[in-house]
Amino acid sequence: MSVTILRAATALYTVATAAYVVFFARPRIARAATIGFWFLAAAFAVHAIAIGVGCAELGGQEFFSLRGGLVLMVWLAAGIYLVLQRWYRLPTVGAFITPLILVVLFPLLFVGPEHAGVPPETLRNPSVTLHIVTAVLGVALFGLAFGVSLMYLLQEREVKGKRFGALFSRLPSLDALDRLNQRLVRTGFVFYTVAIVAGTLTAKVVWKSAWSWDPQQVVSLAVFLLYGAMVQLRHTGWHGRRYAVLTLVGFVIVLGSMVTLKSVPGVTRHAGDYGAAARAGDAQ
Amino acid sequence: MSEREIFLVGLSHKSAPIEVRERVALTGDALKAALGELRSTEGVSEAMVVSTCNRVEVFVHAQADEPARRFFTSRAADAGAHLYVKQGVDAIRHLFRVSSSLDSMVVGEQQILGQVKEAYGLASAASAAGSYFSRLCNRAFATAKRVRNETDIGKGATSMSQVAVELVEKIFGDLRGRSILLAGAGKMGALSAKALQVLGADRILVTNRSPERGQALAAQVGGTFRPWDELTKLLVQVDVVIVSTGAPTFVLTRDMLHAAMKARRHRSICLIDLAVPRNVDPACAELGDVYAYDVDDLERVVSSTREARRGEALRAEAIVEAEVMAFAKEREARAALPVLAQLRRHAEKIARAEAERTLAQVGLKLDDKGRKSVEAMAQAIVNKLLHGPTARLKEAAASGDTSLPGAAAELFGIDHEPHEATSAESEERSAGNGAGRASAAASERS
Incomplete structure (x- = not known):
């Protein structure tokens, strides 16, 4: 059921994307931006229903899988963009964000929401919920920063190279994109930090040790340090191009590690195959 | 009584030199008096005068173009040689094209529509424009609006200082809190600095080899003068540098910028070189966060704008033509009713x-x-x-x-x-009906 609703949401996202792309190509059609916004808002609402129904059906176990995490991330990214659009009025940015949403969401439509095995009772506590929500929120913000950085770099190339093409007349100023990127990274880092703390506390209880060199822990620490460094570098004057490149690299690492750690079975205990653990427990 | 028709007699930047235009141009009370004079002329039922620095055009709804011609010849005897006269659909088309900024010196500029609206407002207030001009002008304004909305004719920068301003805005966005350094006392530089100041840049610093000229320029643009030997130090402080000295060599070199960027902690800087020969080493642009443009770059943008506007003008002409034809058809249909x-x-x-x-x-x-x-x-x-x-009469009309x-x-x-319609219109007008919409509505019924 939740998959069907998610498909409906995807259809709405597709319309929103098309409208934003039309607006980008023909800025005179101001109505396209409005249509894009409202379809995105509708998609966000339907997506919320899909997540709620999914929770009711599976009791939250879907969020222990990569699919569940990404579904949640895309939903939050769409929500954040809707808020940003209300604050800053950047309709041309929609043409960059909505396609990213579709690219992430589309493959998920063909995967079932069921997780391999039911997570043990020890994982059913508020600190895990906090860990999941803040981690996904942080990554969603990093994802939006990725989109904004991409816009910055593409436009910067035009401005510096004296080729004043389509982007030049449509995108916000370099300074505005740079500052938006910085804000997204900073806010994302705050949530990511909370996620790491909550995760460490959970590990101490469930894995009996706060730090056990689990690959997920190593990667998360690296990402934490990278974005932490970016927040610090900002204070020493880093900005613009180099900052945007770092933002791109950071998100590629985040997304790449998420996919890699999940697709190699048994490499991490983090949100792993609880079915196998249960079976092993039965065997003993 | 022969039939009344719309006539246009006028001269513009295309047909007459400024010496002639300035002698026939009118504003304020003189314009009102001229409208009254035209209006009281035998055979003229409505009149309107568009007078700007680039054109003076008299539109009359009359039996002949003579009264409009006399407007010019009585003011400048030699104006006759520069006049163009148009009648009927051609006059209508001309008004539509002028309002849509297709006949302007800089095609697509924004001011002309306001000027035509003002001209109509004046004629209307002076009871010189009645229901015919009301219909005509409202259609002309609607056409201009369509052209502006449906084409990109008003897009892009048409002068070098406008391009400079656009570039600076693209890089820095909001100009509040930004500072500008004006190096050298060239006229273009002062113009651009002034434009940036209007957009909200807070501080203008001026530096020049000769302190006297530098101080004079600083006073002129409302900036602060700084001695020339502080140039390297100033490069660290400001966001935009506009260079226009008469020096035959590079005033800003790559090494200078390299050092400045370090001291700036790589905050972006925009260099605009308006000098020929160039004053900014093009190698500066290789440095990160340095955005450097010279006269050629700016000129290229201006000419690409012109090119784009020429293309858009063709689309605009099609819109104007469609509107002219629609208006003319309505006019004929009205005559048959x-x-x-x-x-x-x-x-x-x-x-x-x-x-x-x-x-x-x-x-x-x-x-x-x-x-x-x-x-x-x-x-x-x-x-x-x-x-x-009935059907055939409507068709014929x-x-x-x-x-x-x-x-x-x-x-x-x-x-x-x-x-019949014309006489009804003049009654309306003599009743002092100036409001365009009201009289247009009235004539719809007549």
């Missing part, structure tokens, strides 16, 4: 009279229902008979054929008055 109305009134009068006569003769033998049937039959005959002629309405009047023995 009085005949139609008269024809119908005439026929209905006969039908009613005949029905009454018949009823009076046989009336006693008929009940109410029968009476109604007779009346309905008379009316039906009128409708059936007039259906064909729409295609611009004015002979058929006259022939119809002749044939049916109606008193055809082609100027």
Whole structure:
């Protein structure tokens, strides 16, 4: 059921994307931006229903899988963009964000929401919920920063190279994109930090040790340090191009590690195959 | 009485030099007086004068163009050689093109529409423009709006200082809190600095080899003068540098910028080199966060804008042509309507009279229902008979054929008055009806 609703949401996202792309190509059609916004808002609402129904059906176990995490991330990214659009009025940015949403969401439509095995009772506590929500929120913000950085770099190339093409007349100023990127990274880092703390506390209880060199822990620490460094570098004057490149690299690492750690079975205990653990427990 | 027509007599930057234009240009009370004069001329029912620094054009709804011509020749004897005269659809097209900024010196500039609106407002307030000009001008303004909305004719920068401003805005966004360094005392530099200041840049610093000229320029643009040997230090402080010195060599070198960028912690800097020969080493642009542009770069943007506007102008012309044709058609249709109305009134009068006569003769033998049937039959005959002629008259009017309405009047023995609408319009105007919309609505009914 939740998959069907998610498909409906995807259809709405597709319309929103098309409208934003039309607006980008023909800025005179101001109505396209409005249509894009409202379809995105509708998609966000339907997506919320899909997540709620999914929770009711599976009791939250879907969020222990990569699919569940990404579904949640895309939903939050769409929500954040809707808020940003209300604050800053950047309709041309929609043409960059909505396609990213579709690219992430589309493959998920063909995967079932069921997780391999039911997570043990020890994982059913508020600190895990906090860990999941803040981690996904942080990554969603990093994802939006990725989109904004991409816009910055593409436009910067035009401005510096004296080729004043389509982007030049449509995108916000370099300074505005740079500052938006910085804000997204900073806010994302705050949530990511909370996620790491909550995760460490959970590990101490469930894995009996706060730090056990689990690959997920190593990667998360690296990402934490990278974005932490970016927040610090900002204070020493880093900005613009180099900052945007770092933002791109950071998100590629985040997304790449998420996919890699999940697709190699048994490499991490983090949100792993609880079915196998249960079976092993039965065997003993 | 010959038929009234719209005439345009005028001169513009295309036909007359400034020496002639300035002698016939009018503003304020002089313009009002001229409108009154035109209006009181025999045979002129409406008049409007568009007077800007690039054009002076007199539009009249009159029997001949002579009164409008006299407007010019009485003010400048030699104006006659520079005049262009247009009539009917050509005059309408001209007004539509002017309003849409297709006839401007810089095609697509924004001011002309406001100027035409002002001209109409003045003519209307002086009771010189009536319902005809009201319809005409409202259509012209609507056309200009369509052109602006449906084409990109107003897009892009058309002067070098405008391009400089656009670039700076693209890089820094909001200019509040930004500072500008003006190096050298070139005129273009001062213009651009002024433009940036208008957009909200807070601080203008001026530096020049000769302190006297530098100080004078600083006073002129409202900036602060700083000695020339502080240049390297100033590069660290400011966001935009506009360079326009007469020096034959590079005033800003790559090494200078390299050092400055370090000291700036790589905050972006925009260098605009307006000097020829160039004052900024092009190698500066290789450095990160340095955005450097020279005269050629700016000129390229200006010419690409012009190129783009030429393309857009073609699309705009098509819009104007469609609007002109639509307006002309409506005008013709309007001219045919009085005949139609008269024809119908005439026929209905006969039908009613005949029905009454018949009823009076046989009336006693008929009940109410029968009476109604007779009346309905008379009316039906009128409708059936007039259906064909009505359609054909409307068709003829729409295609611009004015002979058929006259022939119809002749044939049916109606008193055809082609100027009925015109005389109604002048009554409206003498009643002081200046509001465009109201008089347009009134004429729709007439």
